[in-house]
Amino acid sequence: MTTTDIEVGLTEEEEAVRTQTHEFARDVLRPAGIALDRLENPEDVIAPDSPLWNALDQYHALGLSRLMNDDEMEPTKKARLLAIVNEELAWGDVGLAITLGLTGLAEPWIRAAGDEGLIKRFCNPERPALGCWAIAEPNHGSDTLSLTEKSFSDPSIKADCVATKEGDEYVINGQKAAWVSNGSIAEVAIVFCTMDPSQGFKGGGIFVVPMDTKGITRPKPLDKLGQRSLNQGEIFFDNVRLPESYLALGSDFYAIGLQTMLSHGNSGMAQLFVGVARAAYEHALDYAKERVQGGVAIFEHQHVRSRLFKMFTQVEAARAIARRVATHAAASPMPNIEHCIAAKIFVTQAAFDVASEAIQIYGGSGVAREFPVEKLFRDARASMIEDGCNEMLSIVGGSKL
Ligand SMILES: Cc1cc2nc3c(=O)[nH]c(=O)nc-3n(C[C@H](O)[C@H](O)[C@H](O)COP(=O)(O)OP(=O)(O)OC[C@H]3O[C@@H](n4cnc5c(N)ncnc54)[C@H](O)[C@@H]3O)c2cc1C
Incomplete structure (x- = not known):
């Protein structure tokens, strides 16, 4: 079915998942991706009548959203299957493949935080929450990722988004960049932001942030050249208060995270x-x-x-x-x-x-x-x-x- 894939020894189960994913990519993602690409206004991509939501429902119904966090499957087998699935989905439409794939992003961080309320709310095996990874800032893109460079631990470089400890809560203030994929539609964000400014970006923390928390605003989504079916949008934090248990990793382990x-x-x-x-x-x-x-x-x-x-x-x-x-x-x-x-x-x-x-x-x-x-x-x-x-x-x- 794929023109060039010569993978040896796929099991019947792997072949079946690949066929099913290919058909979904061909019949749902490709036409939806083309339709979304042609929309002038990026707000229409996430409007209630957008084909994005039907694609998401079908993705869940096929069980693909569970695959990434399926702990029962042997890890290398799962990785190979995921690679096959990801290729097929992106063959259909890469913007939608990323949108849908971000349903698997939050769960490992939520489990690391260990808060039962978050697990119950966002890790439903039938329908894991739509997530996003918020790390880029308006004034810091490469800076936030350059973890092997001196600048990464330079306290004179000031972050745009900072979490401060107040009693038994964290308070986040600032902004994440317009580049956050699923930024406007995510139900839960994994926010990588500075906690200890004396260590520069190295002094970060990783927070689980329900996107309906008071103080979060999300203005218009980004208009851009390609991957137009992928929503991207900035996130503002105005005194966003989180319980301690929403912290997945503190600054001691931030670089490794x-x-x-x-x-x-x-x-x-x-x-x-x-x-x-x-x-x-x-x-x-x-x-x-x-x-x-x-x-x-x-x-x-x-x-x-x-x-x-x-x-x-x-x-x-x-x-x-x-x-x-x-x-x-x-x-x-x-x-x-x-x-x-x-x-x-x-x-x-x-x-x-x-x-x-x-x-x-x-x-x-x-x-x-x-x-x-x-x-x-x-x-x-x-x-x-x-x-x-x-x-x-x-x-x-x-x-x-
Ligand atoms: C389609 C898309 C999806 C994205 N999704 C997400 C997401 O989900 N979440 C999120 O947080 N972010 C996301 N991003 C943001 C992305 O990670 C940043 O755009 C990227 O890290 C670059 O940052 P910047 O745009 O600020 O560019 P800059 O960092 O300003 O870089 C500008 C130029 O300078 C060069 N440069 C910068 N620093 C150095 C250096 N130290 N040495 C040499 N060259 C350097 C770069 O290579 C580049 O050519 C996404 C971006 C895109 C385009």
Whole structure:
């Protein structure tokens, strides 16, 4: 069913999940993603009548939202299955794949915090809450992720969002950036913010924040180039009071918590953007077999065929590194951040290059909105910034060599 997947030894269960996910991606996510991409106003993407909500309902109904936090499944088996699922979902529409995937984000942090009320409210196995990861700030993007750099522990660099201890409560004030994926719609946020400013960003804490807490406001969602089906929006905190039990990790363990989140996030990005690269390659291959120039399908021209073969190779190499890193991360007590970053950078660059070449293979039609590849190109472009600019991530990964 997938044009190029040569994974050996998939179990019947894995094959069944892949087929089911592929059909969901083809029949629901792809058409919904195209419709949402064309909406002028990002507020319409999250309006009550948006196809986003039907996609979310079906995702839950298929049981896919449980997969990430299914503790019964053997970890490497689960990681391989998740990589397959993520590729299929993103093949349909990567913006929606990210939106839906964020239903699995909050649970490990909620369990780390250990508050029974939060667990009961947000970790319903049938319908885990829509989450978001809020770390980027208006004045600090790369700063918040550069955990191996001196600037990370420089107290003269002032954060935009700070939690202060008052009695047995934490009080959060400030702002998280417009880039927070699901920022406008999340039911619960995992907020990475400064607790001990004397340590700079290293003095952070990881909080579980129900988004209906008093003092939280979320203005208009962000309008942007690609991944337009993915809601993003800033979050303001005005004296937001949280009980102590909503703290998942304090500043002593913040750097390790961030490293874990960034590693899994980068590994997830790699798995997803294999799907984007594959979608662009498949469209280009189909088009090349239909479009006639010089009296034959352009696929018959040797140069076009060799360009398609390069795209095929990029998809294969991207999948190989994404799955290898995903299963390794699952088998280890702590993922290797350098491998997770390497996979993210390699795959997102490959997705961008393959989508760009797909436009070239389509010729003039490639830039027309009527055809599918210009959207994939825009979707892929954002990935080289998402979850860390690839340049900044290389610096963090490089420091581990
Ligand atoms: C689609 C998308 C989804 C996102 N989702 C989320 C999310 O869910 N939650 C969240 O909190 N954030 C999210 N982000 C934010 C993302 O993590 C930041 O945009 C990213 O870390 C870069 O920060 P910035 O935009 O402030 O750019 P800056 O950090 O200002 O970087 C600008 C440029 O300077 C370079 N640069 C910066 N610092 C250095 C350095 N020390 N050395 C060398 N070069 C440097 C960068 O490589 C870049 O080219 C998302 C972003 C995108 C595009």
